[in-house]
Amino acid sequence: MNTDQTTAGEDRRWRLRHLPVLLAATGGLAAAAALVGALAQGADAALGAALGVGVTAASYTLSTVVLAWADGVNPQLVLPFGLALYAAKFTLLGVVMVGVASTGWAGLIPLCLGIAAGVVVWTGVHIWWITTVHARRSR
Template sequence: MTAAPSPATDRAPWDLAFLRVGSLVSLAVTAVAAPVAGILGGWGSAVAVLVGAATVVGFFVVSGVVIAWAGGIDDAFALPAALGTFLVKLLVLFALLGSLPEDGWLDRLVLAWTVIAGALLWSGVQMRWVWTRQVFYVPPPAPPAAAPADTRAGGPDDGAPDPARPASAG
């Protein structure tokens, strides 16, 4: 007697490939934004762009991993994991921004705007990722079974008589 497959084994795995794309896009944008900020506002601004970009990438990677882990256990855990992770990230961000001295060498305003721009950038990457991928809301169908290969050129129903078979009498 064969046991029925559990719901966890017939589901598609959570896809975290968007993390690589988002990280690469963030790296490219940061490679342009940090020198521009350095030229316009000094080293404190350039470092603020780097810190802000690293913060955003870290936050999105942590969120993606936690949500995929929770969703891998049960789909019903994905939303609470997302909301809980968002709350923790928000508290960490406020603590980070609040702990920086107002007159310090790191430009807090540039850091804050970098985090906002980075979050919008990652949101755009995620939206494009979802819009351009086949995302199944039910388990994907099994691939069709392979049919035995027919060695004749026309296949079995090409209308030509088969010389190996005698014609039927009626």
């Protein structure tokens, strides 16, 4: 039997093991984004930047949990659940962003920048996790 299959069978939580590291990194980013926003443009920018990072973290966490569940139930569920979740999340994000933009809130641009920064940090830390921590465990 393949060692990866044995490990996965014995350790049912492997699909979520990276999540605390990613959440810690985005938590640190949210604090830094709030500080930069506050120093640059005040309270609205601080709130917007931190919320933007939070939106990204919430979105990616939801995807991770749902896809881990689907994979644990039946790997053939990953694609349909992943696509449905993707469509639902981006529809909701679009509706929320249009709604926020229509208010003229001063934190809109920092919100967008926070989302972008959250994507970069989450993706970067995830790549680091896979190439270092996960790679060591797979050997």
